[in-house]
Amino acid sequence: MSLTKFHITEKAAIKEYYDSHGYVVIEGLLNSSKILNFLNSYEKIKHSKFFVFFSQDTHLPTQPKLTPEGFIENSMLYPASLKLWRKFALSVEECLVDESVTNALTILSGASNHVMMQNMFFDKSTGTIEHQDHYYLDSNPPGQMVAAWYSLEDIHEDAGCFFVLPGSHKGKVIERDSGSNFSDHDTFVKQINTLIHEGNYEYRSFPLKKGDVLFWHPYTIHGAHTNQDPRFSRKSLTAHYYPAHLQTLYSRKASADRKTAPKTRKTVNPTVTILGSEWDTYVSNSLHYLRFISNHLRGRGPDYDMRRASYSEQK
Ligand SMILES: O=C(O)CCC(=O)C(=O)O
Numbered sequence: 001m002s003l004t005k006f007h008i009t010e011k012a013a014i015k016e017y018y019d020s021h022g023y024v025v026i027e028g029l030l031n032s033s034k035i036l037n038f039l040n041s042y043e044k045i046k047h048s049k050f051f052v053f054f055s056q057d058t059h060l061p062t063q064p065k066l067t068p069e070g071f072i073e074n075s076m077l078y079p080a081s082l083k084l085w086r087k088f089a090l091s092v093e094e095c096l097v098d099e100s101v102t103n104a105l106t107i108l109s110g111a112s113n114h115v116m117m118q119n120m121f122f123d124k125s126t127g128t129i130e131h132q133d134h135y136y137l138d139s140n141p142p143g144q145m146v147a148a149w150y151s152l153e154d155i156h157e158d159a160g161c162f163f164v165l166p167g168s169h170k171g172k173v174i175e176r177d178s179g180s181n182f183s184d185h186d187t188f189v190k191q192i193n194t195l196i197h198e199g200n201y202e203y204r205s206f207p208l209k210k211g212d213v214l215f216w217h218p219y220t221i222h223g224a225h226t227n228q229d230p231r232f233s234r235k236s237l238t239a240h241y242y243p244a245h246l247q248t249l250y251s252r253k254a255s256a257d258r259k260t261a262p263k264t265r266k267t268v269n270p271t272v273t274i275l276g277s278e279w280d281t282y283v284s285n286s287l288h289y290l291r292f293i294s295n296h297l298r299g300r301g302p303d304y305d306m307r308r309a310s311y312s313e314q315k
């Protein structure tokens with residue numbers, strides 16, 4: 001099936017498609033020199049004995065484990081905050097705040113300034129379970145966050161493609177009990193499966209081309225298929241942004257009570273900041289090392305897991 005893609009100049013059509021389907025693809029949005037710069041710095045860190053990152057799929061601090069084909073098994077959470085690895089973190093940031101991307105965000109959100117609240121890197125598909133991002137993070141008022149999935153290579157159909165369930169953003173939204181610290185995650189996974197069953201939604205997969213970017217709504221159900229052929233990587237970045245005049249949902253109670261704006265840091269693009277101060281990035285990056293060692297000594301497991309292989313009833 002051919003995929004509908006837009007050019008960044010088709011502003012009205014982009015917004016209309018996003019509002020009605022809950023996602024939109026803009027082709028060739030990210031230029032290849034930024035992608036190349038990222039891939040070069042990635043090749044360096046992935047072979048480092050000292051590189052520790054927080055794994056997005058298993059929710060644990062991890063060292064790169066390479067497949068026989070040379071791809072990192074785990075996905076990275078917050079690669080733009082790994083400031084102990086400056087060049088790598090900067091190369092991620094330069095992709096995620098590219099002017100072409102912020103132009104697209106403005107078309108979708110109507111805002112001229114945005115805050116990036118999360119980012120991820122996948123070398124290969126980790127088979128992400130079906131979910132609505134709203135359960136994990138969103139803007140406050142909710143529903144205004146915009147997520148983006150960046151294709152860093154031509155993605156093969158068997159690479160474990162990212163997928164969305166078009167129109168699912170218009171259905172029921174599953175809320176998180178914000179005090180639960182994700183202890184209701186298993187219930188959430190079941191509730192999403194019920195929604196999919198009841199809504200009889202189509203799964204639309206995206207074997208996108210290098211530089212294409214897919215934007216989706218925080219209520220849209222999405223995930224990724226399991227890799228079907230270990231020769232194919234699925235190099236991709238993702239990021240979640242909210243309009244700068246709004247707040248974040250589920251923000252820590254203390255800062256919500258004080259009504260203080262969350263700390264943010266500047267980026268190379270004046271219209272985007274990133275949640276968390278410069279100092280926070282060094283602290284969190286250093287904590288990955290401490291937690292990595294302490295988990296190793298205590299045999300501690302994750303709070304929750306994003307891989308479909310960990311949920312036996314998932315396909
Ligand atoms: O790329 C994936 O496998 C999942 C990414 C995702 O769900 C997200 O960034 O919100």
Ligand SMILES: [Fe+2]
Binds near residue numbers: 222
């Ligand atoms: Fe997601």
